[in-house]
Amino acid sequence: MLHDLLAQYGPIIVFASVFASAVGLPVPALPTLVLVGAMSMMHPDTLAQQLLPTLALSICASLLGDTVWFLAGRLYGGKTLQTLCRVSLSRDTCVKKTERFFGRWGVRVLAVSKFIPGLSLVSIPLAGAMNVPLSQFLRYDAIGAALWASVGLLVGALFAPEIDMIFTAMGRLGKAAALVIGVLVVLYVAYRWWRRQALMKTLSDARISVEELYGLMTAEARPVVYDIRSREKRILDPYIIPGSLFADERMLDNIAATVDRDRKVVIYCSCPNEVSAAWMAKKLTELGFKDVVPLRGGLEAWRDAGWQLSPIVEEAANDAEIGIAAKAV
Numbered sequence: 001m002l003h004d005l006l007a008q009y010g011p012i013i014v015f016a017s018v019f020a021s022a023v024g025l026p027v028p029a030l031p032t033l034v035l036v037g038a039m040s041m042m043h044p045d046t047l048a049q050q051l052l053p054t055l056a057l058s059i060c061a062s063l064l065g066d067t068v069w070f071l072a073g074r075l076y077g078g079k080t081l082q083t084l085c086r087v088s089l090s091r092d093t094c095v096k097k098t099e100r101f102f103g104r105w106g107v108r109v110l111a112v113s114k115f116i117p118g119l120s121l122v123s124i125p126l127a128g129a130m131n132v133p134l135s136q137f138l139r140y141d142a143i144g145a146a147l148w149a150s151v152g153l154l155v156g157a158l159f160a161p162e163i164d165m166i167f168t169a170m171g172r173l174g175k176a177a178a179l180v181i182g183v184l185v186v187l188y189v190a191y192r193w194w195r196r197q198a199l200m201k202t203l204s205d206a207r208i209s210v211e212e213l214y215g216l217m218t219a220e221a222r223p224v225v226y227d228i229r230s231r232e233k234r235i236l237d238p239y240i241i242p243g244s245l246f247a248d249e250r251m252l253d254n255i256a257a258t259v260d261r262d263r264k265v266v267i268y269c270s271c272p273n274e275v276s277a278a279w280m281a282k283k284l285t286e287l288g289f290k291d292v293v294p295l296r297g298g299l300e301a302w303r304d305a306g307w308q309l310s311p312i313v314e315e316a317a318n319d320a321e322i323g324i325a326a327k328a329v
Contacts, residue, residue, distance in 0.1 A: 010036055010050050015057040018149070022065020024121070026189070030152050033058065037156020038163040055149050062114075062145035063138065066124050070137055073128025078236040078270065080125045098122040099230040107132045110140040114148040129236050207278070207296040210305045213266055217243070223264035226255070228280060229299070233270050239309040241268065241302050249280040252287060261289045268295035268302075 014032055021029035033054075040051050072080045081099075102109055102123045110127065113120040127137050156163065216223050226247040227240045234246075247255055247267075259265065265284060267277040277294030284292045295301065303309060 010039075011054045011057045014054050015061045018058045019061035019065045022062050023068055026185075030148075033149055033152030034156035034159075035163070037153035038160040039156075040153075041157045041160035042164055051153060055146070055153060058149035058152075059142060059145045062149070063142060066120075066141050066145075067138075069124040070128040070134075070141075073125030074131070075128075077129045078233065080129065081122065081233070081236075081270075099126060099232040102126050102130075103230065103232045107136055107140050110137070111144045111147065114144050115151075120144075126232065130232070208266055208293040209296050210301045210307070213241075213295060213302075214305070214307055216264070216266075221264075223266045224259055226265065226267045226280075227269075227299075228267055228276060229270045234312060237270065237299070238312045239299075239303075240312060241299065242308055242310045244268075244310075247280075249276060249283070252280070252283055255284065256287050256289075259289075261287075263291075265289055265292040266295055267292065268298045270299050 014029075014036060017027050017032045018029045020027040036050070036054055069080070098119050099122065101119065107127050109119065109123050113123045124141070213223070213225070217225075222243070225241055225244045227234075227244040228247050228249050229237075234240075265281075267280050267284075269276045277298065281292040281294050297304075
């Protein structure tokens with residue numbers, strides 16, 4: 001039955017699954033490619049001739065889906081990345097690492113992004129937001145899509161006997177096998193969501209509102225305010241809360257060496273979940289700082305409140321250096 005289905009609709013199934021996966025739907029596109037590769041080896045007389053059309057359609061589907069996110073990044077800029085950060089089951093620290101990776105290697109990361117979990121999700125809209133030329137994006141994205149699809153088909157072809165054994169066992173179990181797989185997927189997604197919600201609930205009381213921060217900034221004992229957005233985010237949104245210092249949460253020793261540990265420290269980022277800021281606040285507390293809090297809602301909450309922002313006029317030579325990087329207008 002599976003053989004007949006793939007013989008008749010194999011390339012179409014691959015196109016639909018790859019496109020759905022590229023636009024962000026939880027569809028197992030790579031396993032589908034592996035399955036097609038395995039079936040082509042087990043039934044070379046009927047399915048082998050579909051390999052090249054399947055590969056071509058997979059590349060086209062990937063390019064179409066990725067272009068949707070690329071154009072979203074081009075049209076909406078950093079807001080697209082904020083949306084991804086809000087709905088992602090991964091910590092926003094992972095998103096920041098991807099931004100830094102893209103900042104280091106540029107659009108070339110698209111050639112390998114599909115092999116690294118989370119990298120493709122952020123690097124594609126980031127390429128659009130950073131005004132990468134469409135032709136350059138399509139060139140590197142096509143290379144990445146071709147490599148990714150080829151590896152999927154090749155793995156299926158190489159391990160066809162083992163995959164056949166798995167499907168034979170699943171066939172004996174019948175609908176129970178599909179039910180078990182479905183339940184495992186649902187449990188995994190539910191666990192990731194629960195872990196994120198539990199983390200945010202734990203951190204909810206250890207934050208400061210923008211109203212409180214505004215009041216403190218007009219007082220005599222001003223807090224130290226750190227902007228820990230990635231360089232790429234600062235390029236997309238070149239404004240900060242007045243008086244903020246740029247900081248890299250990977251260089252906590254630099255901060256500990258330059259700031260009085262008795263002063264109040266406020267940390268903000270751009271992701272609506274502000275997990276990066278909360279993580280850094282926790283680490284600084286462990287280093288002996290007595291009053292460190294993340295800003296609830298981050299930079300967007302400050303902007304939404306209608307208070308003054310300062311343009312970025314200069315940056316430290318690298319993210320490890322800390323210094324005042326803006327002036328009020």
